[in-house]
Amino acid sequence: MCAAGCRRAATATGTTGRTGDVAAALRIGVIGGSIAGCAAAVAGRRAGADVTVYERSRADLQERGFGIVIPPPLHAELVGSGYLDAAMPTAPVGTRVWLTRRPGGRSARELARQSSPVTPCNWGLLWRSLRVSAGPVRYLRGRPVTSVGREGSGRGVITTARSGEAYDVVVGADGHASATRRLVAPGLRPKPAPYAVWRGAIPLGALTGHPRELELLRGAWVTLGFPGGHGIFYLIPGGPQDGDGGTGPGNRLLAYAVYGRPPEGADPGPYVHELAKEHFPAAWADIVARGGRRAAACHPVADAQAPRVARPPLLLAGDAAGVTRPHTATGAVKALQDALCLERVLRTTADVRTALERYGAERAAAGVHLVELGRRMGHAMVEETPDWPTMGQREVDVWFRGVLAGTRHYLYEEPPETAAGSGGRGRAPAGPM
Ligand SMILES: Cc1cc2nc3c(=O)[nH]c(=O)nc-3n(C[C@H](O)[C@H](O)[C@H](O)COP(=O)(O)OP(=O)(O)OC[C@H]3O[C@@H](n4cnc5c(N)ncnc54)[C@H](O)[C@@H]3O)c2cc1C
Known part of the structure; x- marks a missing residue:
């Protein structure tokens, strides 16, 4: 009944x-x-x-075209049960790459890679x-x-x-x-958090001149750690008004969310550009800057x-x-x-x-x-950020599992060998970019 x-x-x-x-x-x-x-x-x-x-x-x-990530099994369930059209464009990737700026330089260093299958969508x-x-x-x-x-x-x-x-x-x-x-x-x-988030979706033209970053984003979503915060970057499908207007992989936007604290008295909106200039590897700062001010919205976090x-x-x-x-x-x-x-x-x-x-x-x-x-x-990744440049694969894995505190979350797929307690990774070594 x-x-x-x-x-x-x-x-x-x-x-x-x-x-x-x-x-x-x-x-x-x-x-x-x-x-x-x-x-x-x-x-x-x-x-x-x-x-x-x-x-x-x-x-x-539909005009609110920001990025939304959902777990692949939920996407499949929603398509299977008639909530979403199978033809709705998505931009799935299977890996999370952690980066930071190399100390004393302007290049990026890759800290770690984790299995993290996600289905990025365009909100609209x-x-x-x-x-x-x-x-x-x-x-x-x-x-x-x-x-x-x-x-x-x-x-x-x-x-x-x-x-x-x-x-x-x-x-x-x-x-x-x-x-x-x-x-x-x-x-x-x-309950307010003591920091803000800048959220944007920018045309892929912002990556012109940054082919390595574009290639990375075609297969992974990126977390970029800096002192006092982090940013995440991932590709999402563009809408009818973006790129070639189509529904294929040629029509993509770069979605980002950057978490940090704007200084007292600063105009919070444009501050993300200064923050990127100060803390991001040069290529990523350039990408955010090319997105322009129009692309970003600053929200309080609560x-x-x-x-x-x-x-x-x-x-x-x-x-x-x-x-x-x-x-x-x-x-x-x-x-x-x-x-x-x-x-x-x-x-x-x-x-x-x-x-x-x-x-x-x-x-x-x-x-x-x-x-x-x-x-x-938020505490671990913004309020009390780790000393990112000292971390490698093992440190990121251990630290992030500590943040999860025994719970499971779709952004982190436990590797079978870790789940079995061996601690071995069998992954490509983290290296420079
Ligand atoms: C930076 C950032 C990144 C995010 N990333 C993700 C992500 O990757 N994955 C994910 O799952 N979520 C993500 N989210 C969260 C997600 O965007 C929101 O949780 C979701 O859009 C909320 O949808 P909603 O329908 O509940 O609320 P809303 O979208 O806020 O909709 C509420 C609606 O109610 C209407 N309304 C309000 N009052 C009235 C009224 N009195 N009468 C009639 N209508 C009314 C409003 O006009 C509005 O359209 C993110 C959020 C942020 C800020």
Whole structure:
């Protein structure tokens, strides 16, 4: 029996308090039409529900073309289950390369290589694919939700400037500053980290004159350590307006995220260029500089996790449920997993309340784990950076396993020999670049 498909049983037992047409589909209202909102819409539709999405922005969200990395098995699951189109371009690589600037010089030194299979996506193309998969849901653009209430029957009421409508389930997918979160987890305040992140996506033209760096990026994603922070660099598919406009490997952007502390009083936006000039190997500083100021956005880093993410009929998804420091590369991943979980509980649970409670227990625990991991990563990779130039393969492996503290994460694939305890690596030696 399922919550979404078997409305007669759910209503007969009074779990949603609905009266009227007991055979009608479950009604789900989603607040926010970004990654989490569109993924929740796909989940609801696949579970047989009637879904309405309210999105505050009038603009096409596809224009937010930054990089998003997801684990390959999740990508395969989303394609297999109809959330993503198999034709959505991705730029998969299997290796993470750690670099730093050679002391006293301007060249790069490779510290280590780790097995790290990832599926880099373009945020805008990911959103577009989810939006298309959601199909004919009611997607209301330019429709900010002004309040969420509850009917005497137990259903949620979503109110906008134009109307109020009742839903069996209300999904708060309204992002990191979620107003819905305040109803589910009142009093929760995001905890700021003492540093910022600059995020950019720049045309591959910025790599003209840097063929070694381009070749490296075609097979790996790069972490560049410097005193007081690090940057990550990886290729993502370009959109229709980038490169040759196609969907093949010829159309790529270079995505980056650089973590560090802008000095007091400095204009944080352009500071990434100074930081790169001071600490990066010359080639990487040049690449960031060529990206221009237009390409980069500077965000404060903060995290928060709602201790509960469901209070029927409300539930939280994506950043509304919890925001982790971006080092874990899991904000969108979590939103996608939230959707898969929502579909599963709606399909396999007899009544809506129990379905949402199951969702809440599972997803809050996953969020807590990621927030803790993000803090450990931020501490180790920005707040108390190691002496990068003294490190080699073994030191990076040991140090990073310490950061993971016995947990598993998709950005680090444990080598079989290490898992077995031998410590041997059998990898190409780390060398100069
Ligand atoms: C530097 C950086 C790197 C990252 N890298 C990765 C990565 O590699 N992998 C990964 O998985 N994640 C990554 N993330 C995280 C990821 O980008 C976010 O977690 C994800 O985009 C959040 O999606 P969302 O739908 O929950 O929230 P949002 O995208 O913020 O969407 C919320 C939506 O709700 C709408 N909204 C808000 N209020 C209302 C209202 N009242 N009424 C109607 N609509 C409303 C907004 O307009 C918005 O469209 C990264 C983040 C950063 C900052």
